[in-house]
Each structure stands twice: as C-alpha cells, then as structure tokens.
Amino acid sequence: MKKFGMPVGPITLADEVGIDVTSHVASFLSNADLGQRMDGGNIAMMQNMVDKGWLGKKSNKGFYSYDGKKKTINPDVKAYLKDYVQPLDRKLEMEEIQDRMVSRFVNEAAKCLEDDIIENPVVGDIGLVFGTGFAPFRGGPFRYLDQVGVASYVDKMHKFADNYGAQFEPCQLLQDYAATDKKFHS
Numbered sequence: 001m002k003k004f005g006m007p008v009g010p011i012t013l014a015d016e017v018g019i020d021v022t023s024h025v026a027s028f029l030s031n032a033d034l035g036q037r038m039d040g041g042n043i044a045m046m047q048n049m050v051d052k053g054w055l056g057k058k059s060n061k062g063f064y065s066y067d068g069k070k071k072t073i074n075p076d077v078k079a080y081l082k083d084y085v086q087p088l089d090r091k092l093e094m095e096e097i098q099d100r101m102v103s104r105f106v107n108e109a110a111k112c113l114e115d116d117i118i119e120n121p122v123v124g125d126i127g128l129v130f131g132t133g134f135a136p137f138r139g140g141p142f143r144y145l146d147q148v149g150v151a152s153y154v155d156k157m158h159k160f161a162d163n164y165g166a167q168f169e170p171c172q173l174l175q176d177y178a179a180t181d182k183k184f185h186s
Contacts, residue, residue: 004098007133011063015056019049019063022056045084052080100164103157105134106141107171113142114173121184142184145174154178 014022023046049055049062054074056062065074109124118124125140138144145153154175160168170178177184 003094004102004135004138006135010101014046015062015064017056018058019046019054019056023047023050045081049080099156100160100168102141102144103153103160103168103170106145106153107157107168107174109141110145110174111171114171145177146183146185150174150183151178151181 008016023043026043026046053059054062054077057064057066060066061074063074063077064071105128109118109128112118113121113124118127121140121142125134125142128134129136129140134140135144138147154170155178157168157170157174176182
C-alpha cells in the first residue's frame with residue numbers, strides 16, 4: 001500500500017497500533033449491523049495472535065519482531081499464517097492487491113456519504129487524508145475515484161465480488177454515480 005501512497009502498509013499499521021486494538025476493532029465491526037461489507041477476514045487470526053502475546057511493537061513481537069530500532073519479519077508468523085491463508089490458483093499482481101484493499105476503503109467512504117455520516121466529498125477527502133493517511137497526493141478517496149473513473153472502479157469491484165465475495169460489492173451511491181457517469185467533484 002506504500003506504493004499506492006499510504007504512509008505505511010496494513011501489517012505495519014496493525015503492529016504500530018497494536019494487534020490487540022486491531023483485534024478489538026475487527027470484532028466490533030464484525031458484530032455491528034454493517035452487512036456483508038465487513039466480511040472477508042478471519043477475526044480469530046488476530047485474537048489468536050493476542051492470545052500468543054504477539055501484540056505488535058508494544059510487545060516487541062507481532063507480524064514483525066522488534067529489537068530496539070531494528071524490525072524484522074517475525075520468524076514464527078509465516079508458519080502461523082498458513083492456517084489462515086487460502087491457496088491461490090495464480091500469482092496476484094500488486095495492482096490487484098492494491099485495488100482490492102483500496103476498493104474496500106473507497107466503498108466505505110462512499111457509504112458514509114450515502115448515509116449522511118459525512119457532509120460532502122470534500123469533507124470526506126480531507127478527513128480521510130488527514131485522519132487515516134489516505135494517499136495525500138491522490139486527494140482522498142472521492143478525488144481518487146473521479147481520477148480513475150467511478151464506472152471503471154465499480155466494474156472492478158463487481159469482478160472482485162464475483163471472485164472473492166460480497167464484501168467487495170459497491171454501495172448504491174457508487175453504482176448510481178457509475179450509471180450516470182457522475183463525479184464527486186466538479
């Protein structure tokens with residue numbers, strides 16, 4: 001995700017925030033009435049890491065091992081993750097990995113706009129760039145969708161949903177914008 005422009009990748013973020021905190025948030029979101037868009041992960045994976053004492057940077061072991069300022073991949077994590085990783089029939093390209101991750105992010109931002117949680121795309125872009133570190137040079141999720149084209153991104157999301165599950169289905173607002181070729185910013 002760093003190549004996309006995020007300040008850190010999701011694994012580093014989990015270790016920095018704390019795997020215990022990440023596990024708690026994942027559990028909360030999975031138990032909230034948010035529909036299938038929060039599906040697709042295995043909450044037990046994070047909780048089992050917490051049970052092992054792998055809390056991330058604060059315990060010197062998570063996805064990475066920490067020795068002072070030195071960070072290396074936790075040698076135990078690769079074997080541990082084999083129980084949670086589904087085998088693939090092909091090698092994934094970096095662009096697809098990024099699009100799958102970003103699509104969930106922009107879909108949730110659009111859902112917040114759809115549900116009047118955020119006032120407008122400008123507020124959403126500013127909030128997500130400054131609040132979550134969304135790739136600043138991309139202008140935020142709404143500006144990004146305008147740049148790549150909402151319709152083409154919605155098509156990608158439908159393909160991801162077909163291949164990986166309903167958690168990739170675009171929200172109604174994105175589908176409406178795609179159908180009318182509407183932009184979030186004029």
